[in-house]
Structure formats: structure tokens, C-alpha cells
Amino acid sequence: MDNIEENGSNDIQSISEKELIQRITKSFKNKNSSTKVDIGDDAAILRFEKYNLAISQDILVENVHFDLSYVPLKHLGYKSVVVNISDIISMNVKPSHVLVSIAVSNRFKIDAIEEIYDGIKHACSYYSVDLIGGDTTSSNKGLMISVTCIGNTNSEKITLRKGANENDLLVVSGDLGSAYMGLQVLEREKKVFEVNPKSQPDLSSYSYCIERQLKPEARVDILNHLKEMNINPTSMIDISDGLSSEINHLSDNSGLSFHIYEDKIPISDETKKVCEEFKISPTIAALNGGEDYELLFTVPKRFKKKIESSDYLTIIGSSLNKKNDNCMITSLGQKINLTSSGWDAFKNEG
Amino acid sequence: MDNIEENGSNDIQSISEKELIQRITKSFKNKNSSTKVDIGDDAAILRFEKYNLAISQDILVENVHFDLSYVPLKHLGYKSVVVNISDIISMNVKPSHVLVSIAVSNRFKIDAIEEIYDGIKHACSYYSVDLIGGDTTSSNKGLMISVTCIGNTNSEKITLRKGANENDLLVVSGDLGSAYMGLQVLEREKKVFEVNPKSQPDLSSYSYCIERQLKPEARVDILNHLKEMNINPTSMIDISDGLSSEINHLSDNSGLSFHIYEDKIPISDETKKVCEEFKISPTIAALNGGEDYELLFTVPKRFKKKIESSDYLTIIGSSLNKKNDNCMITSLGQKINLTSSGWDAFKNEG
Secondary structure, three states, rough: OOOOOOOOEEEEHHHHHHHHHHHHHOOOOOOOEEEEEEEEEEEEEEOOOOEEEEEEEEEEEOOOOOOOOOOOOHHHHHHHHHHHHHHOOOOOOEEEEEEEEEEEOOOOHHHHHHHHHHHHHHHHHHHHOOOEEEEEEEEEEEEEEEEEEEEEEEOHHHHHHHHOOOEEEEEOOOOOOHHHHHHHHHHHHHHHHHHOOOOOOOOOOHHHHHHHOOOOOOOOOHHHHHHOOOOOOOOOEEOOOHHHHHHHHHHHHHHEEEEEEEHHHOOOOOHHHHHHOOOOHHHHHHHHHOOOOOEEEEOOOHHHHHHOOOOOOEEEEEEEEOOOOEEOEEEEEEOOOOOOOOOOOOOOOO | OOOOOOOHEEEHHHHHHHHHHHHHHHHOOOOOOOOOEEEEEEOOEEEEEOEEEEEEEEEEEEOEEEEEOOOHHHHHHHHHHHHHHHHHHOOOOOOOEEEEEEEEEOOEEEEHHHHHHHHHHHHHHHHOEEEEEEEEEOOOOOOEEEEEEEEEEEEOOOOOOOHHHHEEEEEEEEEOOOOHHHHHHHHHHHHHHHHHOOOOOHHHHHHHHHHHHHOOOHHHHHHHHHHHHHOOOEEEEEEEOOOHHHHHHHHHHHOEEEEEEEEOOOHHHHHHHHHHHHHHHHHHHHOOOOOOOOOOEEEEHHHHHHHOOEEEEEEEEEEEOOOOOOOEEEEOOOOEEEOOOOOOOOOOOO
């Protein structure tokens, strides 16, 4: 094709996914009054009278987003739905419907497809989401899964990436870094297996990290928890690409900065132990690891006590009326800039 | 993976896409009262008070659904949106929103992606559809595009694949077989080009067929036309897989059979000429070719005169209160069974 040049600056790896999307979609113009939020948030928002619909779509590609040498097909089906459910939840909307399209090469047999759909069924059942459509087709190589997730609400309380105010508290659910460390364990075991296919690894001391990597959950329980506490976040995002990247998204969209405290970042004991074994800083795992699918959100300062009383939430910092000054105060009192260096689909390509 | 066996009956090619989808989704149970139509029609239907939403999702894979050696990227972007718009239109719903996810290998440059999005933009603009989301990611090989299309209406007049009654007229819009013959021309030129890259083909006498293949349109104009004539179809489908396959879908869903007349099938003069050149029966091109994206629908017999007065519609047959007896009466008066032998993504895999 003559429209593909060979010079460096035209390379897809030379820009981030975000820059690429901004570049290609800037000239699109909306024509429908129902379109309330389009590209750039975790999900789009459509409004039909009193109903708000949140819609997101993702595509997962074999050997880019998952490795079938250690990801069971059932888990893959489950996770592919959950990561999209997480996008809807981060809009403060409960997911209700999914469409799943799968392209597979003829290396896959019918029962392999059934395994994937078994995982999809479990996710649908667990999150009370209906599978309403999709497409099943062939590919020349590998497996691709594309999922569209829809949620609906008649509440006005949608949360976007924008909306944080000065002096808001920055809050995270659950703990961070475990999914990334689970991936490190699985990658290591893959290499061991390649050398010695008869190895029978004991992975029991990594079970939490591995489960977080293979079978993450979307935090729909946190939406209920916040509702019970009568707290409506001012902005929210789910942590798919690492805490640092997500903080930068909230910061960019709200036009302010966040300061966070290293010793406040919630990290499980198992994750810390695995980090020690792999000689990876737990903070780095949390900041840059990704795939935790926890919620990161801002709330007004007056909710400090309520948040502190929760077993599921941690205040990790607060917002400042400043631009481009996202930083972490380390345990030693140093100030480190937080760059948007989370996982990027193009830049991390092998 | 130990769940992939090597015996024949487990091969994906051994069953049709429809059989596969039925098998893997039969145990799914809906939990949301908003779900009105799920898997098995051209689009799902969700209902939120007086609003009906139609949603469909498709996945297009390089060298399975398109060949970049003769499909310009801009046309590919345009067509990938149009084929999904066509699914929404076939529910008698106007499309309003799309989400597009693209996975590309690093063989593609930024301007190649921009070309695809330029085509997507043209389709969005022409059909007044808003691009509201999606995903852009990398693949190890080739290009995949997944599109979700949404339409909305506050009318009750949704048309499904089911709903045809005894003695309804079977009607088709436009003409058939041209997109398939356009594909034959492009495939031939590709072979010529491989032998002699300096060849400068004159494709002017194939222009209609090639345009129908590369840049199909969804018949939103037919929805308006039917509305103006005050006709609401009893069942409807778009012709993506060939007339024969689509007739079988309407027949299966409505529990009756259709008889059609070979000499009534609308085929353009150019298509007939190209068929002659390629020694392909024009009837076969129309029945099994696919990708025409015309509408096939049923209407009560009382609309016969109105339909006959239309420049865009042709009555090709009618329905009978019988099961499994879809057939075509040939120009010579023979009766030929119409099997569901349209294009199937798995069975036609190279």
C-alpha cells in the first residue's frame, strides 16, 4: 500500500494510544443530541429522556493482551467481559448488557470456543449482565475478542474523568500491584515450563496475585458501598493501566494536579513478598503495573471520616489547583513526578 | 492447550456459524427486563420506557473479510461502519451511534490508520451517526476492525426476522449479485497484477459492481420510502450473506416457507454482463453471492400495488403456511430448493 511510509515519525510506536486517538478523531462532529459523552472517557454516555446509557468497547488480541500458554480459555472469557464491565462501573453506572465478537483461527476447536463462552457466561451471571449479541468468525492467525458493554441508569449521578475540585481527596479501592506481580509469576513459570515441561510448580504462595491477573473482578460492590455511605464521587476512573497513568487522566480532564503519598498506597502483603522475590519495588508495581481494575476517584474533603471508616477504601492523596504537577511524596519525603507511563498498547509491543 | 482435540467433529469448520452460536449461547439466561431481543436477529433490542435501542456488533478480519491488496483503507473504514448500520436499519431503526475498535500490526503507519478513520468519518457524516468510542491497539499480524452500531427509536414498529404471515409478499430493495461480481473482478485483477505489476486495467465497464463491493450503502432511504408509503414490514433482514441464506433466516424465524420466482430477482444489466464474462449464472450470484446490503422484507398482500409502483422495490415471491419448503421457480418452471448456502465465515475459510 502506497499510503504506508517508511519514515520513523509515521510509525505507530512513535505516539501514544491517546495521542493517536486524539489525532484521528478530532475532526469528527456529533450530530445526535442524545450523545452526551463521546471519545475520551472510560465509556460513552447517551441520554434518552431520563435514561443515561454508558457504552464501552474493547478489543483483546492474543499475544498482545493475553498469552494462552498460561491463560485458561474460561478465565479469558471471564476477564474479557469483566474489564469492560469495569469501564461502565467507573462511570458510576451498573452494567446490564454485553455483546461479544470472537475471531478464531481453525487451530481452535469447538470446545475451545465453548470454554471461552463458559467464562463469558460466568461473568454475565455473576454481574447480572445479559449477552445480547456479537459475531463469531474466523481469523488467519490467533484469537481476538471484542466486547461491548452497556449499562443504564435513571440517576443523574454519572461520574466522568473530569469533575474533580480543588482539595478533593483522592481515593482508591482495594489494593494495587497484585495483578502485575501475578503476571510476573506466570511469565516466569512459562519460561521454566519451556525448559522443563515436566516441572510441577507450587504456586500456592502466589495465589492472590495470580488470581488478580487471571480472574480480576470489577468493583460493582464499591458503587453500592458509596451509595450506602451517600457519597457521590466528583470524578472516577478504573485502574487498567497503572495508578500513575490513571492519576494523569483524572488530572488532565479536571485541570488540576494530585499529590499522593507513597506510604498510603494500599499493597497486599503477598504482593510485597512477591515484589521482594522479583526485586521489583511494590510502589512501581502499583504505579505502572496495571490491570488491577480497582476504582480511583475523588470526593470532597468533608467525606474524609466516612472514607477512613471503610474497609475497602484508602485515601492516597488530594488535589491541588495547579496544572501538570502530579507527584508522589515518597516514604523518605522526596517529591517524584508522576508521568503517564502506564501500559501502552503500542509502545509495549514486542 | 489440552482442551483442543484433534478429532474431526470438534473442528470449527464442521458446523455453521449459526449452529456454533446456538450451541454456545443456549445456556445463557437473561436477567434484565430491558432485554427485548437478544442473540439471533440482525441486532439486539433493548427497551427503556418508550425508547427502543437496536445494537449490533461485527468483527472484520484482514484476509478473511477483506484483502488490502485491492481494498483501499478509506473504503474499508467506510464499509466497516456501513455493514453495521445495515444491521440496525434491517430492524426498521435509524442508526445513531458507532463504536469502532481497531487492532493493527506495526506494519501499519499512522497515516494508514488515519485513512481508515477518514472512511469511518465519511460514513458517520453521510448517515448522521456519531462515533462515540472504541479502542485502538496493536496486533501481532494483520488488521482487525470491530464495530458496534446503535440506533434508537421511540416507535413501536421494530421489524424482526420473525413476524411474516401466510400469503405475505416477499420484497427486495435495489438489485442483487453486483457486489459478488465486483469481488470476482477485483480478485481477477489481483492475479493479473501479481503476474504483471505494470498492468493498467480499464475497469470502467465494471464500475457499478466494483463500487457495490468496495463502497456499499445501507438502505436507510428504503426505511423512509416505506414510511412515506405507510407500509410497515412484517419481517425484515439485510442481505449480507446472499438472498438464499436470508430467505432461510426469515423462513426459520417465522415458521413458514417462501416461494420466489427466478425471473423476478432484480439484477442490473452490468451485473448480467459481468456474469456472462465470468460464466457465472446471475441467479447464483444473487442467491449465494452476498454483501449486497439490500433489504429483504415481507408485507401483507394488500400492499401489492404500492410496492409495484415503487422504483426501488421488487416483489420476488410470497410466503406459504408450510415448513422447510423454501424454493425458487426457475424461468423454465422448475422448482429448486433454496438451501441456506450463503457465505459462511468458517466453511469458506481458505
